Amino acid sequence: MKLQALRAFHTVMESRTVTAAARQMGRTQPQVSRMIADLEADLGFPLFTRRRQRLFPTAEGKRFYREVERILSGMDHLDLVAEDIRGPYRERLRLLAQPHLAYTLMPEAISAFTAEHPAVAHALEIRSRDDLADWIAGHQFDLGFAPLPMDHPMISVKPLIEVPLLAALPPNSALKHQSPLRAKDLAEAPFIRLTRGRPMRQRFDAFFASQAKPPLIQTETSNVFSACQLVTKGLGATLADPFILDLFPPDQLTIRRVDPAVSIPYGVLSPKDARPTRTAEQFVRTVSETAVAIVARLQARL
Numbered sequence: 001m002k003l004q005a006l007r008a009f010h011t012v013m014e015s016r017t018v019t020a021a022a023r024q025m026g027r028t029q030p031q032v033s034r035m036i037a038d039l040e041a042d043l044g045f046p047l048f049t050r051r052r053q054r055l056f057p058t059a060e061g062k063r064f065y066r067e068v069e070r071i072l073s074g075m076d077h078l079d080l081v082a083e084d085i086r087g088p089y090r091e092r093l094r095l096l097a098q099p100h101l102a103y104t105l106m107p108e109a110i111s112a113f114t115a116e117h118p119a120v121a122h123a124l125e126i127r128s129r130d131d132l133a134d135w136i137a138g139h140q141f142d143l144g145f146a147p148l149p150m151d152h153p154m155i156s157v158k159p160l161i162e163v164p165l166l167a168a169l170p171p172n173s174a175l176k177h178q179s180p181l182r183a184k185d186l187a188e189a190p191f192i193r194l195t196r197g198r199p200m201r202q203r204f205d206a207f208f209a210s211q212a213k214p215p216l217i218q219t220e221t222s223n224v225f226s227a228c229q230l231v232t233k234g235l236g237a238t239l240a241d242p243f244i245l246d247l248f249p250p251d252q253l254t255i256r257r258v259d260p261a262v263s264i265p266y267g268v269l270s271p272k273d274a275r276p277t278r279t280a281e282q283f284v285r286t287v288s289e290t291a292v293a294i295v296a297r298l299q300a301r302l
Contacts, residue, residue, distance in 0.1 A: 001042050003075070006068050008035040009047060013057060013065050066131065070138060073125065091279055092121040096135055096144040096269075100225050102126040104243040106145070109290040113283055120279055129198070136269045142280050144269035145287065147199045156272045160284070161291045162265040163241050165203055166298065168227075169254040170234045179302065180257035187211050190218035190236030192227045199264060200224055204239055207262045228253065242298040243291070255301055266291070 011021040012032065022032045040047050047061035057065065097106050102124060110122055127135055129146055136144045137154035150157050167181045175185055187208060193215070194201040208215050218236040221227050227238040228245065232252045241264055245255055268284050270276055276284075 005035045005039040006071065008032050009039055010068050010072055012036060012055065018055065070135060070140060073140060091119065092123060093143065093280060093283055094141040095122060095124045096127060096132060096141040097124065098129045098132060098146050099126055100244050101145050104247055105287065105291055105294065109287040112290055113286040132269060136271060139271050139274065142270065142276065143284065146267065146269060148265040148267045150267060150269060154272050156270050158268045160266045160268050160288055162263050163295055165239045165241055165258065165262045165264060166245060167237055167256045167258050168231045168240050168245060169237045169256065170231055171251060171254050173237065173254060176254045178256065180259040182259050183208050183211050186237055187213055187215040189216065191215040192219045192221065192230050192236045192238040193217050194224060194227060195220050195222045203262050203264055207239065207258065242295045245298055246294050250301060255298065257302055
């Protein structure tokens with residue numbers, strides 16, 4: 001199995017067409033098609049189905065793609081290691097986070113840490129929660145950050161912080177003058193809910209569990225950042241944690257406490273058989289301090 005064939009497969013999956021993949025790789029379309037065909041022959045299963053001159057990944061292809069992503073990410077890391085060896089040594093933290101932490105908590109924490117430790121470099125990878133544990137277990141990253149629970153036999157999980165969920169309302173909402181907001185109050189207004197299978201959705205359901213009348217679901221989405229964006233358009237209310245809410249200024253979102261109170265814990269992930277370095281431990285402390293500061297900043301808006 002050739003590395004170039006794996007890169008061709010990855011590029012086709014990302015670009016969705018052989019023509020675009022060939023252009024990105026500086027190859028001809030027949031060359032890329034041949035690499036994909038040879039790879040499928042080596043694997044013994046199809047990666048794509050072909051309909052009307054378009055490629056659609058098979059179930060096997062999607063599963064294989066996730067593993068190829070990990071392999072190529074590891075190869076990219078080797079390039080960084082080689083760069084460090086060729087030049088002056090720089091310690092590098094390999095960090096993994098799910099999207100909404102990567103867009104909120106992590107940039108602020110990395111900025112604060114770099115101010116104190118300018119010689120340390122960082123590599124931040126953004127992955128879905130479903131992939132985090134496997135990537136950490138594969139020793140491709142030093143630290144991961146995600147909502148709990150997170151169970152995997154090959155990773156170590158330590159608590160980072162537990163944060164309150166807050167109601168996010170459009171600025172013109174009739175509920176903005178009430179605090180705290182009860183489940184009954186939110187159940188009577190349009191609500192934006194996360195899809196099933198996510199820790200935040202479990203909190204949503206628990207919050208409304210005491211209500212005989214279910215909430216009026218205006219929209220469902222798989223991403224809490226998307227839910228808050230929908231709130232800014234006046235489509236309803238939602239629940240979100242301070243890390244996401246901190247991205248939205250008061251003129252876009254009104255935030256309020258909720259009753260009963262509901263919270264979500266976040267944790268730090270690391271490979272189970274690898275002791276974190278002193279630098280990694282220092283970085284975790286910085287992330288924790290940053291998280292506390294963000295929560296305090298949101299509390300001041302209540």
